[in-house]
Amino acid sequence: SxxxxxxxxxxxxxxxxxxxxxxxxxxxxxxxxxxxxxxxxxxxxxxxxxxxxxxxxxxxxxxxxxxxxxxxxxxxxxxxxxxxxxxxxxxxxxxxxxxxxxxxxxxxxxxxxxxxxxxxxxxxKPNQCCTLIYTSGTTGQPKGVMLSHDNLTWTALAAGRFIMLKDAKEKQELVISYLPLSHVAAQMTDIWSAMTFGVQVFFAQPDALKGTLVDTLREVRPTAFLGVPRVWEKMEEKMKSIGAKSSTLRRKVASWAKGVGLQTNLKRMNGHSEVPMNFHLARHLVYKKVRKAIGLDRCTKCYTGAAPITRETLEFFLSLNIPVLELYGMSESSGPHTISLPHVFKLTSCGKEMTGCRTLIHKPDGDGNGEICFSGRHIFMGYLNMEEKTREAIDEDGWLHSGDLGKHDKDGFLYITGRIKELIITAGGENVPPVPIEDAVKGAIPLISNAMLVGDKEKFLAMLLTLK
The missing domain is CATH 3.40.50.980 (Rossmann fold)
Structure with missing residues (x-):
């Protein structure tokens, strides 16, 4: 046609x-x-x-x-x-x-x-462009990220294998398509990985993000689910408000179960395999019921990405025996680059790079923080009709410069610590990374949904706040 x-x-x-x-x-x-x-x-x-x-x-x-x-x-x-x-x-x-x-x-x-x-x-040809993802820059018009046939097919297979998606001949995986398909994350999960592994895709209602997503989750009961941080935060808020209305006994049981769940899962995360008896009891009394209520009772792969998520939200779900795993990447890397796994993850880390990908911390400081750079078959071809911008993004050695600051821990887990371009340089010449200060304010004042530190080239710092 x-x-x-x-x-x-x-x-x-x-x-x-x-x-x-x-x-x-x-x-x-x-x-x-x-x-x-x-x-x-x-x-x-x-x-x-x-x-x-x-x-x-x-x-x-x-x-x-x-x-x-x-x-x-x-x-x-x-x-x-x-x-x-x-x-x-x-x-x-x-x-x-x-x-x-x-x-x-x-x-x-x-x-x-x-x-x-x-x-x-x-x-x-595999190396020809077939898809454009328009990504907004901090300045100017969006850039058209050129992805090739090979970028899409290689990444879909590599990411699917890495998170152990089952082929349809072995087991039918189910996902819900609701995040914008103009974004690389939704395209990779809903179209390309789904085609590669024969995943069954269900379409949510257009008002999914306004509240109907939970109904779709309950109906579909997906085996894998990707939510941006706001989706997980909304679920957390809803569950807390429902919990607050329940009887005193129920609240006490839930509180006990959450304590057991968090401690057991944190120990498990650090390599302890023994599971205490009270965890089995809590699973029977609380965790199974919670999972069923939000439609995640069959979900073995709960992921978050595209923006930073708070430790508080991660711990809330972990306490209910729902590990929400972080992944990290960008449009220019066809989506994912590092992925956490159910048996290999650390809270607030974005995991380890997918098989076949490499990570470089460029010009690290004394604490090991530097610019995160990627290499692999998932790296994009360049920006459409923007050769200069492409040269800024990919250096002569083929490394894609993310613009994100990060570091590895001793076990090779990647942590994002800020944005290079976000660095505020005051009129007094002080370099101020805003993210830790913004996070501290959000942590100290629960009413705040977002905080933005401003003051580049000024003699003082100020902060813009939005309420929940």
């Missing part, structure tokens, strides 16, 4: 909508037809949509509904390469030239001979 619309090699097919089967089909179809698959955030303004669509010379735009269509119609006249718009989530409310419903789009390809598609597929 993309070919019938005149999709040219290395031109974009932009997809603007919530996670759905049509999103996956449009993405994979664009790649097989020789174009670039390009996700656009549903929250983007018309101007932000225009920037992405223009920079990837989009031939085709796929939108979910009338609301998203309006954004594109507003900027259509400024997209010289655009040949067609497809709307998939609801019936078209208006007829326009080159505007198609999903069923009309599917019908377009019926008369295109298979040989034409096969020739394009055969001509594609």
């Amino acid at each position: 993309c070919l019938q619309l005149g999709l040219e090699r290395f031109h974009g097919v932009c997809i603007l909508g919530f996670n759905s089967a049509e999103w996956f089909i449009a993405d994979i179809g664009a790649i097989l037809a020789g174009g670039f698959a390009v996700g656009i955030y549903t929250t983007n303004s018309p101007e932000a949509c225009h920037y992405v669509a223009e920079s990837c010379s989009a031939n085709v735009l796929v939108v979910e509904n009338h609301k998203q269509l309006q954004k594109i119609l507003e900027i259509q006249h400024k997209l010289p390469h655009l040949k067609a718009i497809i709307q998939y989530g609801e019936e078209l409310k208006e007829k326009r030239p080159n505007l198609y419903s999903w069923s009309e789009f599917m019908d377009l390809g019926r008369d295109v001979p298979d040989t034409q598609l096969h020739e394009i597929i055969e001509s594609q």
Whole structure:
């Protein structure tokens, strides 16, 4: 269907909508037809949509509904390469030239001979770009991260094997697709790893992050689940508020079980294998019921990533015998680089690098803190039409510079300690890393949801605070 619309090699097919089967089909179809698959955030303004669509010379735009269509119609006249718009989530409310419903789009390809598609597929090389992930920088417009066929397929297999995802022939893994597919983390888990291992994917409701996710979790009971820190924090808040309303006896039992759970799991984390009797009792009385209530009773792989998570939240879930494991990476590394495992993890660490990847701590200070650099087959090709930015990111030895500060402990676990660009240099010349101060304030004042230290080039420091 993309070919019938005149999709040219290395031109974009932009997809603007919530996670759905049509999103996956449009993405994979664009790649097989020789174009670039390009996700656009549903929250983007018309101007932000225009920037992405223009920079990837989009031939085709796929939108979910009338609301998203309006954004594109507003900027259509400024997209010289655009040949067609497809709307998939609801019936078209208006007829326009080159505007198609999903069923009309599917019908377009019926008369295109298979040989034409096969020739394009055969001509594609593993090292050619097939996907663009637009990542926001601290300054200026988003950069188009070019990922190759090999980046995606190698990373999906390497990450899946590393976390011991089972192949569908052995055991059916289940995941929920709800995080934005324009983000590399969701694409890697929901599309590429799922295809590689035959994982069954369930689509959440579009309002998942506004509260319906727990209902979907209970219904699906996934075997693997990736949540950004805010998802875990919301679950924690909900569970605490429900717990506060229960009877005194129940609260006492829960408090006892959480104490046992945290101590046992911390010992287990440090290599102790013996499990006390009271842990088995607590599992029967509390942990199993909690897991079932939030739909994680079958989940053996609970992950968090994309942003820092607090130790308090990690300990809360660990006390309920739900180890939430951290992973770390970036769009430029096709998603993951280091991953924690159920039997190999440390609280607040991002784990160890995946098999086949290497980590370098660049110019470490006296405490071992330096810039985290990556190397491996998961490293991106470069930024679309931004050679200078690419040279800034990848040095002459092939190391990708993350811009994050971190260090390894004696066992090889990676810890993120801050951002290079975040370093505040006051008017007095003092170098102030803001993250430890922000974390200390958030730890001391439970009412605070976020804290931001400011004062670069100033003679004083100030802090912006938001309430929960």
